[in-house]
Amino acid sequence: MRDTRESRLLLVLLIAIAFALITVDIRGGEDSPVDGARGAAATVFGPIENGVSSAVDPIGNAVSAIRDSGERHDRLARLEQENAALKAELGSDDRNRSRLKQLDKMLKVAGQGQYGIKGAQVIAIGAAQGFSWTITIDAGANDGIERDMTVLNGDGLVGRVTTVGPDTATVLLASDPDFTVGTRMEAGDELGFASGQGDRPLRVELLNGKAEIKKGDRLVTFGSQADKPFVPGVPVGVVSRVDPSGGDLTRTVYVTPFVGFTKLDIVGVVVQAPQKDPRDTVLPRKPKPTPTPTVTVTVTPSAPADGQVQPEQ
Numbered sequence: 001m002r003d004t005r006e007s008r009l010l011l012v013l014l015i016a017i018a019f020a021l022i023t024v025d026i027r028g029g030e031d032s033p034v035d036g037a038r039g040a041a042a043t044v045f046g047p048i049e050n051g052v053s054s055a056v057d058p059i060g061n062a063v064s065a066i067r068d069s070g071e072r073h074d075r076l077a078r079l080e081q082e083n084a085a086l087k088a089e090l091g092s093d094d095r096n097r098s099r100l101k102q103l104d105k106m107l108k109v110a111g112q113g114q115y116g117i118k119g120a121q122v123i124a125i126g127a128a129q130g131f132s133w134t135i136t137i138d139a140g141a142n143d144g145i146e147r148d149m150t151v152l153n154g155d156g157l158v159g160r161v162t163t164v165g166p167d168t169a170t171v172l173l174a175s176d177p178d179f180t181v182g183t184r185m186e187a188g189d190e191l192g193f194a195s196g197q198g199d200r201p202l203r204v205e206l207l208n209g210k211a212e213i214k215k216g217d218r219l220v221t222f223g224s225q226a227d228k229p230f231v232p233g234v235p236v237g238v239v240s241r242v243d244p245s246g247g248d249l250t251r252t253v254y255v256t257p258f259v260g261f262t263k264l265d266i267v268g269v270v271v272q273a274p275q276k277d278p279r280d281t282v283l284p285r286k287p288k289p290t291p292t293p294t295v296t297v298t299v300t301p302s303a304p305a306d307g308q309v310q311p312e313q
Contacts (some may be wrong), residue, residue: 102266105154113233113282115152116272118143122264123168133176133196135159135264140167148229150221150270156235156258157181157221158267169269174202174236175261181230182222185213186280191222194236194255201240201254209248215239219255220280231270233278 103119110117120143124136139145141164151158151171159179163170172179179196183204190213192206206213217239223232237255245251 099266102154106266106268109152109154109282110268113278114274115231115270117268118145118271119266119268121266133173133198133261135171135173137169137171137267138167139269140165140169142166144271145169145269150229150231150234151267152234152270153259153264153267158259158264160229161269173261174257175199182224183219183236184222186218186220186283201256202237204253204255206251206253209245209251211251213239213242213251213253215242218283220283223277227273231273233282235283
């Protein structure tokens with residue numbers, strides 16, 4: 001643009017308008033009349049600003065570091081680093097202790113049932129593979145994991161392997177509505193089929209409609225042909241409700257699983273089944289009932305006072 005009288009007047013006019021808008025914006029505060037225009041501009045130029053910011057930020061950070069440098073800044077930074085390292089170390093110790101406890105409990109279960117297991121860690125949960133109740137573990141085909149293997153932890157049955165990759169595998173949890181496992185009642189031969197119900201207790205259909213079942217009875221897995229997908233004897237849960245027997249061919253009971261499916265961490269995949277069915281030997285010992293103390297009170301009749309006649313019996 002040529003430096004003419006008209007261009008100078010236009011420049012002065014634009015500057016005056018700019019100052020007027022700034023004044024109106026400041027006085028308007030949160031109710032500024034130009035707030036809408038500002039929002040529209042942010043929508044248009046926001047992505048561009050983010051791109052420019054990502055390129056400029058490293059330089060700005062370096063400048064800030066130089067500006068804030070000095071003995072005081074270095075001392076504070078060092079203390080902050082030491083504090084963060086200490087917190088991380090303490091947190092790691094707590095987690096390691098928890099995981100060690102889980103691993104020890106799981107190895108005890110594997111030893112009692114004579115299961116050959118491959119330990120793994122849960123690294124993801126969710127419906128990435130199309131199921132509602134699944135987990136992903138950090139062990140796969142390279143670790144000897146195959147489809148339709150039993151998965152357990154120190155509490156009992158977790159689920160079964162459904163999909164196997166080179167280094168990871170997907171496990172369908174026993175709580176999934178599509179999950180079904182054969183069960184055997186503790187200290188008996190009553191068989192049934194347990195099905196998942198999400199966050200509700202497992203539903204078990206007993207084959208004997210006249211089976212004598214009560215609240216507190218426990219179940220284990222019955223096992224599958226060739227031990228796939230389920231090996232026998234893995235603890236499943238405890239009966240929490242029994243439907244009345246109506247003369248049907250089957251009987252329905254509801255079982256609270258031993259495993260907490262929302263807090264899984266260390267699990268084991270059974271890569272070698274036991275040579276002999278452990279039946280219910282893997283179940284934990286039932287706590288002994290605490291005896292209720294009883295108090296016996298003996299009343300001794302008092303002797304009659306002088307001058308009084310004791311009534312005849």
